[in-house]
Amino acid sequence: MSYLDLIHLDKSYDGTIAVRDFSLQVEQGEFVSLLGPSGCGKTTTLRMIAGFETPDNGSIILAGQEITSIPSNQRGMGMVFQSYALFPNMTAWNNIAFGLRVDRVPASEIRIRVNELLDLVGLSNEGHKFANELSGGQQQRVALARALAIEPRVLLLDEPLSALDAVVRVSLRNEIRRIQTALGITTIYVTHDQEEALSISDRVVVMRRAEIEQEGTPEEIYVQPQTHFVATFVGTMNQFSGILKDGQQGLVVSSHGDLELSIPPIPVGSIQAGELITIMVRPEEIHVSKVDEEVGEENFLTAVLKSISLLGPVTRLELDFQGQLIIADIRTVDRHRFILGKPVQLSFSRDACRYMPGVDYSGDDSANDGLKEVEGIKKP
Amino acid sequence: MNKRRFIPGIFIGGFLFYMLLPIVATYLFSIATRWDRTILPEGLTLEWYKTAFVDRWFLIVFKNSLVISFSTVIASIAIIVPTAYWVHLRVPKARPILDFISTLPFAIPGVVLSLGLIRLYARPPLMLARTPAMLVAAYVIFTMPFMYRPVVNSLKAVNIKVLTEAAQSLGSSWLRTLGQVILPNIMPGIISGGLLVFATIFGEFTIATFLVGARFKTFPMQLVYYTRRDGRIASAYSVISFTIAWVSSLFILWVATGWAKRSSSGGGLSRKEISSKVMGDGR
Numbered sequence: 131m132s133y134l135d136l137i138h139l140d141k142s143y144d145g146t147i148a149v150r151d152f153s154l155q156v157e158q159g160e161f162v163s164l165l166g167p168s169g170c171g172k173t174t175t176l177r178m179i180a181g182f183e184t185p186d187n188g189s190i191i192l193a194g195q196e197i198t199s200i201p202s203n204q205r206g207m208g209m210v211f212q213s214y215a216l217f218p219n220m221t222a223w224n225n226i227a228f229g230l231r232v233d234r235v236p237a238s239e240i241r242i243r244v245n246e247l248l249d250l251v252g253l254s255n256e257g258h259k260f261a262n263e264l265s266g267g268q269q270q271r272v273a274l275a276r277a278l279a280i281e282p283r284v285l286l287l288d289e290p291l292s293a294l295d296a297v298v299r300v301s302l303r304n305e306i307r308r309i310q311t312a313l314g315i316t317t318i319y320v321t322h323d324q325e326e327a328l329s330i331s332d333r334v335v336v337m338r339r340a341e342i343e344q345e346g347t348p349e350e351i352y353v354q355p356q357t358h359f360v361a362t363f364v365g366t367m368n369q370f371s372g373i374l375k376d377g378q379q380g381l382v383v384s385s386h387g388d389l390e391l392s393i394p395p396i397p398v399g400s401i402q403a404g405e406l407i408t409i410m411v412r413p414e415e416i417h418v419s420k421v422d423e424e425v426g427e428e429n430f431l432t433a434v435l436k437s438i439s440l441l442g443p444v445t446r447l448e449l450d451f452q453g454q455l456i457i458a459d460i461r462t463v464d465r466h467r468f469i470l471g472k473p474v475q476l477s478f479s480r481d482a483c484r485y486m487p488g489v490d491y492s493g494d495d496s497a498n499d500g501l502k503e504v505e506g507i508k509k510p
Numbered sequence: 511m512n513k514r515r516f517i518p519g520i521f522i523g524g525f526l527f528y529m530l531l532p533i534v535a536t537y538l539f540s541i542a543t544r545w546d547r548t549i550l551p552e553g554l555t556l557e558w559y560k561t562a563f564v565d566r567w568f569l570i571v572f573k574n575s576l577v578i579s580f581s582t583v584i585a586s587i588a589i590i591v592p593t594a595y596w597v598h599l600r601v602p603k604a605r606p607i608l609d610f611i612s613t614l615p616f617a618i619p620g621v622v623l624s625l626g627l628i629r630l631y632a633r634p635p636l637m638l639a640r641t642p643a644m645l646v647a648a649y650v651i652f653t654m655p656f657m658y659r660p661v662v663n664s665l666k667a668v669n670i671k672v673l674t675e676a677a678q679s680l681g682s683s684w685l686r687t688l689g690q691v692i693l694p695n696i697m698p699g700i701i702s703g704g705l706l707v708f709a710t711i712f713g714e715f716t717i718a719t720f721l722v723g724a725r726f727k728t729f730p731m732q733l734v735y736y737t738r739r740d741g742r743i744a745s746a747y748s749v750i751s752f753t754i755a756w757v758s759s760l761f762i763l764w765v766a767t768g769w770a771k772r773s774s775s776g777g778g779l780s781r782k783e784i785s786s787k788v789m790g791d792g793r
Contacts, residue, residue, distance in 0.1 A: 182675055202678045209679035215672040219694035228690075229680030273676075280680055 131194060133158035133316055134179070134284060139188035141174050148174040150340040152188070156284075159314040161307065163327035166337035167363065172320045173288055175337075179318060180286050181205045192283060208282030208315075212289040214269040216261040222272040223248070223257035229280035247275040250309060267298040274306065278313065285310065285317045291326065303330050324364045328352060336360050358486060361410050368416070368456050370409040371489045374401050380480065382407055386452045392428040393483040401487045408486045415482035416458040418447060418468065419475045430477035435468050449476065533752070540745035558746040567732055572754070575729035578642060578718075579711040582649040583704045583762070586657045589650060591700060594658060595692055598665050599674055612658040615651055623648060624720035642726050645718060649711050656710060657703035664699025668692075701766045705759045712755050729754075 132155035139152040149171040156162050164172035177183040179190060181202030189198045197205055216225050226247050230240045248257050251271035261269055270290055277285060287306070291299040307330040310317050321327050327334045328348040335345040336359075344356045355361035362369075370391060372384040377396035384391055391409055401407055419425055421432060433449035433456055445465040449456045458476060460468075468474055540558055542551030562568060597604050615623070627648050632639035638647070670692055677687040693700070715730040724731075729751060736744040 180675075180679060182678075202675070203681050203683060205679075206681070207679055209676065211672055211676060213669060213672055215669070215676040217673060217676070217691050217695070218668065219691070228677070228682070232681040232686065276676075276680070286679075 131191070132156060133160075133193055134318075135189075135191040136175070136179070137189050137191065139175065139178055139185045139190070141171075141178060141183060141185050147340045149178070149185075152342060154335060154342070154345070156316060156318065158316055161310055161317045161319065161330065161332045163319045163321055163331040163334045164337055165321055165324060165327040165334050165364070166343075167322060170337040171340040172322075172337050176286050176288055176318060176320045179284065180207050180209050206280065206283045208277030208280055208285045210270070210273050210277050210285070210287045210290045212292050214261070214266070214273045214293075216269055216272055216276070218261050221258055221260055222253065222264065222268075225261075225272055226257075226276045226279050229276065233280065243279060244275075247279055250278070251275045251305070265298075266294050267302055270294065270302060271305075274309070278309070278315070282315065285315045287317065287319045289320055289322065291321075292323075299326070306330065328364070334364075336364065338363070355410075355484065358408065361484065361486070366413050366457055367410045368413065368458075370411075370454075372407055372409065374403050374405055374407045377401060377403060382409055382485075384409075386454060389431055391483065392480040393485050394480060396485065401485075406488050408489055410484045410486070411478050411482050413446065413457040413459040414444070415478050416456070417477045418458050418460050418464075419477065420467065421473055421475045423475060425475060425477040427477035427482075428480040429483070430475060432473050433476055434473050435470055438465060438468070438470065440465070447474075449474065451476070536745050536748050536752075539742060540749045542742065558740070558742040559750075561740075561743050562736075562746045562750065565732075567727065571727050571729045571732040574642075574726060575712055576754075576758070578645055578649070578728060579708050579758070581646045582653065582711050583707050585646055586650050586653060586707050587700060587704065590654065590657045590703075591661055591693070591696075592688065594661050594665060595670065595688060595696075598662070599670060608658075609662075612655050615654050620652065620714075620716040621720060623652060624717050628721065640722050640725055642722065645721050645726065648717055648721055649707075649714070652714075652717060653707040653710050656706035657700075660699040660702040660706070661696060662699075664696035667699075668695045670695075697766060701763055704762050704766065708758055708762060709755045712758070713751060 134154075134156040136152060136154045136156075139149055140147075141149040152171070152175055154162070164175060166172050174183060178185050181197070181200065185198065189196055191197070192205075216222075217228065220228065223244055226244045227240050230243060235243070244257070245254070248254050251274055253268060253271055253275070256264060256268060256272075261272075264272065274290070290306070291303055294302065303326055306319075319327070319331065328351065331348055333345060334348050334351045336343045336351060338359050344351060344360045346354075351360060351364050355364060355367075358369075361367045370382075370384050370386070370389075372382040372389075372391065374396070375381040375383050375390070377398065377400075380393040380395045382391045382393055383389075393409055417425065417427060431451055433451035435447060436450050436455075437448040439446045439448075440462060441459075443462055444459045445462045447458045447460060447468065449458060456476065538551060539545055541554050541556060543553035543555045543557075545551040594608070597608050627644065628639045631637070631644060638644040673691050673695070674687050677691045682691070713730055714728075715734060718726075718728045719731060729747070733744055733747040733751065736747055
């Protein structure tokens with residue numbers, strides 16, 4: 131049995147299903163992220179673990195003990211909230227000491243422990259300050275220290291970085307991971323930011339519409355998405371719909387004109403020849419070259435360059451291929467090789483192609499910011 | 511003075527004149543030897559204060575009113591604050607009901623409330639009619655809007671749900687959360703409500719007369735008694751009443767802000783901050 135067992139949890143509010151048949155096993159010391167768009171049930175799941183919500187069905191087992199109906203103040207879960215939730219009437223020091231005082235820890239011990247925690251989160255000199263005298267990042271560090279002070283059985287973080295600016299977000303998420311690893315605390319982390327989830331988790335659970343869509347290591351989620359939704363929600367994905375011509379040879383006829391795509395061979399029985407299939411390629415796996423250049427990859431097509439966005443070390447190109455938007459990432463140093471409005475050659479290998487049966491009807495919650503409609507180009 | 515300053519000046523000046531004139535007149539009347547035949551008082555004297563203070567009833571009614579006012583403030587806080595907190599936290603659907611109930615005292619005249627309460631509580635087993643305890647109970651109802659509104663405004667201003675959950679996750683019980691986390695953060699509302707309740711009760715006459723009458727004389731009853739005998743002594747009583755209400759209000763403010771600071775272990779809002787919030791809190 132694992133350390134934390136969530137078994138068939140259901141929760142609905144006034145007939146609206148928030149979480150449906152949610153089961154998850156978390157090992158001791160593991161860092162698991164619940165990732166999904168807003169309203170997917172990830173926060174409700176976290177709140178059921180914390181004891182703030184009672185599941186309609188199912189049970190929660192922690193270290194072999196059923197805790198489903200135990201009140202939140204007896205569960206020993208440390209919680210960090212999106213809004214920090216520091217007690218405004220107390221200093222940072224007293225915020226951290228609060229849980230220890232509740233626990234009747236001797237004053238001398240509290241002093242040592244709070245100072246250690248302030249040190250751990252890098253705020254040794256800020257203990258005397260009130261919440262409104264600290265920056266957002268500092269407040270969240272105090273909130274983290276406060277949750278850690280009670281030596282929680284599980285640390286729960288509910289979108290802790292959403293309210294912070296980009297730079298602080300990255301440094302604090304690394305710090306959360308560092309502290310979590312150092313202390314070996316079992317952690318459940320809720321976020322809608324896929325980059326955040328992929329970068330700090332041991333395991334990611336992608337949720338959509340109250341259910342688990344896929345769970346796996348960050349690499350599994352990114353490299354081998356199992357559903358259309360995961361493929362488009364986690365990272366950016368170009369999609370080509372088509373009809374399978376030959377599964378064993380891995381040949382697909384794209385619905386766009388005469389394009390034929392080579393994909394890895396499809397195991398017998400999964401998708402039949404003549405059936406609809408979706409091919410997916412990550413932007414970074416598309417090789418962009420000038421039209422007259424020789425390419426080595428199996429798949430290639432010509433598209434018109436519509437926009438160039440500098441993202442830092444990588445530059446994102448938006449291209450129009452017969453009315454379909456294609457996104458390709460190139461090294462920023464190469465960006466001057468291509469001219470807006472001119473055709474370029476795109477190529478990608480057979481192994482870069484993932485495939486799924488059918489066509490993506492996942493609806494509007496795919497939340498793929500990269501594949502929005504631009505300049506009259508339709509979303510693939 | 512240009513026009514842009516002149517017009518607001520007229521309004522502000524007019525408002526201050528309208529508000530302050532009765533108070534200034536009362537103060538003047540209380541120290542006038544006579545002021546019914548001339549535009550200005552004929553002379554000044556402290557005679558009426560002396561008469562008021564040497565009256566054997568003065569200390570009794572003063573003490574009675576103080577006891578009743580403080581008791582009402584405490585009872586009101588004890589009943590309304592936990593209720594408002596719980597409803598806001600756990601039963602948000604009941605908020606409109608509570609909001610409605612809190613406005614009822616405005617709609618029911620004091621006389622009606624008193625007569626209704628006497629009829630209800632005059633029989634066994636309660637037999638509370640015409641006791642000071644009943645007066646306090648009636649005052650809690652009568653002043654409910656004054657306590658409820660500022661408290662609710664304060665509850666809305668702090669995210670009590672998240673603060674409560676944060677405290678719970680740290681092992682805190684409901685009572686500890688209320689006492690150490692919620693109360694210090696809604697203190698401006700409680701103080702504001704306390705001051706309004708205190709000031710209202712200290713000068714309340716109708717309900718006190720109907721409910722307890724001469725059995726338990728309060729300060730306003732004595733004041734009314736003197737209005738029938740000598741308006742100048744009544745004015746002296748009014749001035750004393752104003753002053754007591756002011757001093758008591760400052761005392762409540764001082765005690766409560768000190769408590770708020772202590773309960774948060776040497777931190778939280780400063781007295782000055784709480785004072786400014788209280789003064790700015792919704793009536």
